[in-house]
Amino acid sequence: xxxxxxxxxxxxxxxxxxxxxxxxxxxxxxxxxxxxxxxxxxxxxxxxxxxxxxxxxxxxxxxxxxxxxxxxxxxxxxxxxxxxxxxxxxxxxxxxxxxxxxxxxxxxxxxxx
Amino acid sequence: xxxxxxxxxxxxxxxxxxxxxxxxxxxxxxxxxxxxxxxxxxxxxxxxxxxxxxxxxxxxxxxxxxxxxxxxxxxxxxxxxxxxxxxxxxxxxxxxxxxxxxxxxxxxxxxxx
Numbered sequence: 001x002x003x004x005x006x007x008x009x010x011x012x013x014x015x016x017x018x019x020x021x022x023x024x025x026x027x028x029x030x031x032x033x034x035x036x037x038x039x040x041x042x043x044x045x046x047x048x049x050x051x052x053x054x055x056x057x058x059x060x061x062x063x064x065x066x067x068x069x070x071x072x073x074x075x076x077x078x079x080x081x082x083x084x085x086x087x088x089x090x091x092x093x094x095x096x097x098x099x100x101x102x103x104x105x106x107x108x109x110x111x112x113x
Numbered sequence: 114x115x116x117x118x119x120x121x122x123x124x125x126x127x128x129x130x131x132x133x134x135x136x137x138x139x140x141x142x143x144x145x146x147x148x149x150x151x152x153x154x155x156x157x158x159x160x161x162x163x164x165x166x167x168x169x170x171x172x173x174x175x176x177x178x179x180x181x182x183x184x185x186x187x188x189x190x191x192x193x194x195x196x197x198x199x200x201x202x203x204x205x206x207x208x209x210x211x212x213x214x215x216x217x218x219x220x221x222x223x224x225x226x
Contacts, residue, residue: 031212041200043157043216055211090156094212099145099164102214104156 003027004105006091011110013081020077021108023091029103030096031055032074034066037088037107046089049074050096081112115140117205119217126193127225134220136203137185143205146179146186147214151200160201161188193224 004025013019025032033056034046048056049068063079074091091105116139126132138146147162163170163177163186170177174193179186190197200221204214 033213035214041151041219043202043214043219045213045215048211048213050211056213058213099162099206099208100212101147101159101162102212104149104158106156 004091004093004103006089006105006108008108009106011108012113013111014113015081015083017081018077018079019081019110020075021089021091021110023074023076023105025072025091025093025103025105027093027103028095029093030071031094032068032071033092033102034074034076035090035092035104037090039087043090047074047076078110081110083112086110086112115143115205115207115210115215117203117215117217119203119220121220122218123221123223125223125225128193128195130193132188132190132193132197132222132224134188134201134203134222135185136187136205136217137183138205138215139184140205140207141181141184142207142209143215144208145206145212146177147204147206148175148177148188149202149204149216151202151219153199157202190222193222195224195226198222198224 047066052068092102094100094102144165149157151157176189203217
């Protein structure tokens with residue numbers, strides 16, 4: 001019954017590999033986001049999708065490719081992983097209105113060796 | 114683009130004391146200001162938010178104030194308890210920016226029993 005869920009919870013991989021993180025929300029929200037939290041805890045927006053359409057791309061390297069198969073799912077594929085990609089990636093969702101609360105998923109802890 | 118500055122980065126108080134965390138933002142078009150609490154290893158969770166048409170909002174021991182002219186907002190926690198210990202993030206959002214949240218750097222609050 002988790003509102004926003006992510007898989008996997010932990011991801012340990014080698015440099016150069018390609019990996020995907022999945023996010024699902026069962027709240028009926030229209031808008032979904034990916035945020036990156038670095039080792040200093042800083043949270044930064046990466047992407048936003050509104051009803052399957054990309055609306056925000058915060059100058060993230062094109063090795064990162066989000067995909068939204070439907071408005072309840074937002075996945076993140078990362079090609080050619082680099083050491084600097086190690087972070088916690090959070091998915092979030094909210095209703096369409098701009099000032100609605102964003103609900104965060106549990107996070108995916110990615111470690112690139 | 115929007116920039117949010119948050120102070121202090123760490124805050125230590127005795128149980129029962131008050132704690133105040135301050136944030137400033139740069140974009141006068143920002144109109145939604147949530148505060149998130151993040152416990153160690155957990156997801157950020159909304160504790161209170163304020164919209165630009167309101168100067169103050171209170172929820173039990175937590176209150177937030179907003180000064181649009183000065184472009185700053187503050188979180189006030191009264192009668193702190195050890196379970197208030199966490200990292201607190203302020204954020205700002207502007208309606209025409211897809212609802213993306215621009216976060217402050219975080220404040221690590223420690224409440225000593």
